[in-house]
Amino acid sequence: xxxxxxxxxxxxxxxxxxxxxxxxxxxxxxxxxxxxxxxxxxxxxxxxxxxxxxxxxxxxxxxxxxxxxxxxxxxxxxxxxxxxxxxxxxxxxxxxxxxxxxxxxxxxxxxxxxxxxxxxxxxxxxxxxxxxxxxxxxxxxxxxxxxxxxxxxxxxxxxxxxxxxxxxxxxxxxxxxxxxxxxxxxxxxxxxxxxxxxxxxxxxxxxxxxxxxxxxxxxxxxxxxxxxxxxxxxxxxxxxxxxxxxxxxxxxxxxxxxxxxxxxxxxxxxxxxxxxxxxxxxxxxxxxxxxxxxxxxxxxxxxxxxxxxxxxxxxxxxxxxxxxxxxxxxxxxxxxxxxxxxxxxxxxxxxxxxxxxxxxxxxxxxxxxxxxxxxxxxxxxxxxxxxxxxxxxxxxxxxxxxxxxxxxxxxxxxxxxxxx
Amino acid sequence: xxxxxxxxxxxxxxxxxxxxxxxxxxxxxxxxxxxxxxxxxxxxxxxxxxxxxxxxxxxxxxxxxxxxxxxxxxxxxxxxxxxxxxxxxxxxxxxxxxxxxxxxxxxxxxxxxxxxxxxxxxxxxxxxxxxxxxxxxxxxxxxxxxxxxxxxxxxxxxxxxxxxxxxxxxxxxxxxx
Numbered sequence: 254x255x256x257x258x259x260x261x262x263x264x265x266x267x268x269x270x271x272x273x274x275x276x277x278x279x280x281x282x283x284x285x286x287x288x289x290x291x292x293x294x295x296x297x298x299x300x301x302x303x304x305x306x307x308x309x310x311x312x313x314x315x316x317x318x319x320x321x322x323x324x325x326x327x328x329x330x331x332x333x334x335x336x337x338x339x340x341x342x343x344x345x346x347x348x349x350x351x352x353x354x355x356x357x358x359x360x361x362x363x364x365x366x367x368x369x370x371x372x373x374x375x376x377x378x379x380x381x382x383x384x385x386x387x388x389x390x391x392x393x394x395x396x397x398x399x400x401x402x403x404x405x406x407x408x409x410x411x412x413x414x415x416x417x418x419x420x421x422x423x424x425x426x427x428x429x430x431x432x433x434x435x436x437x438x439x440x441x442x443x444x445x446x447x448x449x450x451x452x453x454x455x456x457x458x459x460x461x462x463x464x465x466x467x468x469x470x471x472x473x474x475x476x477x478x479x480x481x482x483x484x485x486x487x488x489x490x491x492x493x494x495x496x497x498x499x500x501x502x503x504x505x506x507x508x509x510x511x512x513x514x515x516x517x518x519x520x521x522x523x524x525x526x527x528x529x530x531x532x533x534x535x536x537x538x539x540x541x542x543x544x545x546x547x548x549x550x551x552x553x554x555x556x557x558x559x560x561x562x563x564x565x566x567x568x569x570x571x572x573x574x575x576x577x578x579x580x581x582x583x584x585x586x587x588x589x590x591x592x593x594x595x596x597x598x599x600x601x602x603x604x605x606x607x608x609x610x611x612x613x614x615x616x617x618x619x620x621x622x623x624x625x626x627x628x629x630x631x632x633x634x635x636x637x638x639x640x641x642x643x644x645x646x647x648x649x650x651x652x653x654x655x656x657x658x659x660x661x662x663x664x665x666x667x668x669x670x671x672x673x
Numbered sequence: 674x675x676x677x678x679x680x681x682x683x684x685x686x687x688x689x690x691x692x693x694x695x696x697x698x699x700x701x702x703x704x705x706x707x708x709x710x711x712x713x714x715x716x717x718x719x720x721x722x723x724x725x726x727x728x729x730x731x732x733x734x735x736x737x738x739x740x741x742x743x744x745x746x747x748x749x750x751x752x753x754x755x756x757x758x759x760x761x762x763x764x765x766x767x768x769x770x771x772x773x774x775x776x777x778x779x780x781x782x783x784x785x786x787x788x789x790x791x792x793x794x795x796x797x798x799x800x801x802x803x804x805x806x807x808x809x810x811x812x813x814x815x816x817x818x819x820x821x822x823x824x825x826x827x828x829x830x831x832x833x834x835x836x837x838x839x840x841x842x843x844x845x846x847x848x849x850x
Contacts, residue, residue: 263739293739299760304781309760313741545737545768552736573763580776582767625763627711629733630772637770656772657713660722 254279256558257341257349259331260357260493261285263293264525264547266312268355269324271555279559281323282349284341286330289381290316295544297384298575301412307381331358334500336518353558356497356508356516356523357551360490360542365400369462374469375484378409390483393417398471398479400459401487402429407442407576409487414451414577421481422446422453423473429453433572433583437599438606438620442576445604449577492527492540505529507540512564514554522558524550533567533636534585534617541570569632579604582628585635586610586618593617596649607652614640616648630659639663675750677809678710678786678793680723684803687712687721694798698789707777709786710795710804723804725795726773726786728752734785737768743785750809751788759783 256272258265261283269281285291289307296310313319319326330344334354341349362377364370376386387409391397395418399406402424413420424431428439429446446453458474462484471479492507503509503517507529514522514530525547529538546568556563571584589595589610597608603623610618616634634641634655641648644658692708700707710725732752735743742758743765745751761781765774774785786793788806796806
């Protein structure tokens with residue numbers, strides 16, 4: 254049995270290792286198109302800030318890890334999939350046949366349709382190669398324009414600020430991280446950035462980028478022109494599905510999968526950023542593009558590829574983000590549900606914020622700013638779908654009593670379990 | 674067989690010696706805020722619940738870590754954070770549904786209970802036996818199983834809550850009921 258996995262990111266690697274563990278006799282091949290050993294994009298901000306060197310971003314730390322596990326790693330790009338004859342065509346002219354195929358090919362940065370977006374001084378922040386370009390160009394005293402104050406834009410702010418660049422952030426939306434935060438939280442985050450000396454313009458659209466004698470000039474809505482040395486485009490990512498055109502594999506926002514991570518075609522599965530899998534909170538299928546979901550998908554897909562029958566109950570959409578040192582989290586339906594209610598506690602002077610969203614007696618979503626202790630319990634409360642009973646009212650009075658609410662309603666310790 | 678922390682809230686007086694011991698032994702300072710075990714307080718009842726990482730088998734934090742910084746200590750069963758490998762991305766802190774992995778701003782790394790290498794100081798410091806370090810079988814697996822089972826039965830029969838509704842601060846007593 255030959256399992257071929259397209260993509261050597263977290264989903265691909267976790268799936269390969271899971272397959273090896275449960276099906277010791279199978280052949281596993283990982284195909285990745287970047288030259289480095291499999292690495293985590295999530296580590297890039299910490300590489301930019303200088304906390305780690307490149308090997309610190311590698312998913313596995315021993316050089317012979319894949320060889321020892323007998324996982325073949327192929328550096329090449331898949332150009333097409335022939336689902337009839339079960340053969341992949343690779344960029345370097347080779348072909349590779351598979352018995353079972355996992356699409357774990359991730360996502361790719363969106364290039365906004367702006368004149369000048371392809372100029373040499375405009376880079377993404379997605380790959381190690383991008384990181385090297387940023388490190389080389391974002392020198393102390395240089396002028397840098399960051400296009401997009403979404404998750405990636407915000408998480409690299411600290412690295413850029415520490416490099417001593419003059420930074421301007423342009424965000425199309427009406428607030429920072431609009432896909433993770435409501436107005437109150439997004440506005441607090443903006444105020445935080447401004448207090449740290451970073452200029453943030455929301456509701457601002459980039460119109461064009463020009464090269465004027467070696468310097469870039471960004472023209473934005475509202476008549477703003479910003480001369481700079483480097484433009485970092487962080488306008489979001491989209492699933493890597495272009496090479497699947499004509500393969501017969503069903504694609505919506507991403508590759509459509511069922512609760513077993515199977516695509517519409519037999520023996521083809523999808524996992525991670527490219528997969529449009531079940532969302533725990535909505536029950537719908539959507540692309541989450543987050544690390545924990547990639548790991549969830551990979552484990553479920555691998556078990557099913559090996560002949561098992563493991564059902565994916567859906568992943569919770571959640572994020573944790575550090576923006577110039579201010580840590581924020583979001584969980585589940587942080588924007589609330591129709592007919593639901595919410596509670597909010599804000600300490601704007603100290604940049605602390607929490608809001609909880611309820612659907613009846615259940616917690617369904619949350620956002621926090623400036624909190625680092627016990628935040629995971631928000632996931633616990635959402636994912637157990639526990640009815641909070643009297644604890645809902647207690648949380649409405651004091652949303653910080655999350656751990657107490659959890660212990661009192663979910664855990665089999667102490668009074669819950671009548672310990673002898 | 675591995676040993677595990679048995680936490681018995683009804684024996685806890687809220688003295689916080691576990692937090693002091695944990696903080697001192699692991700961080701070198703007597704700062705309860707730095708403790709990896711926490712005592713949660715139910716003021717109206719005058720009750721306390723010590724709580725920390727349960728070292729789950731298929732640990733959420735370990736599976737969520739992108740850079741293999743959380744690993745199994747084969748000797749104790751604990752899930753350890755390798756500080757030198759942790760990049761500080763904090764994904765484990767949202768992945769752990771028990772809320773027992775926390776980010777330490779000073780070190781820029783995450784922190785969780787590591788069972789002190791197999792001889793946990795919180796258990797040694799607890800004067801009332803609310804925290805003991807015992808064979809895993811004795812740590813409450815049966816109780817957890819019974820509780821989980823009851824939840825499943827409860828859900829099937831349409832009783833959807835395991836939280837108290839009308840008893841003020843009273844914690845659930847379903848297993849007895």
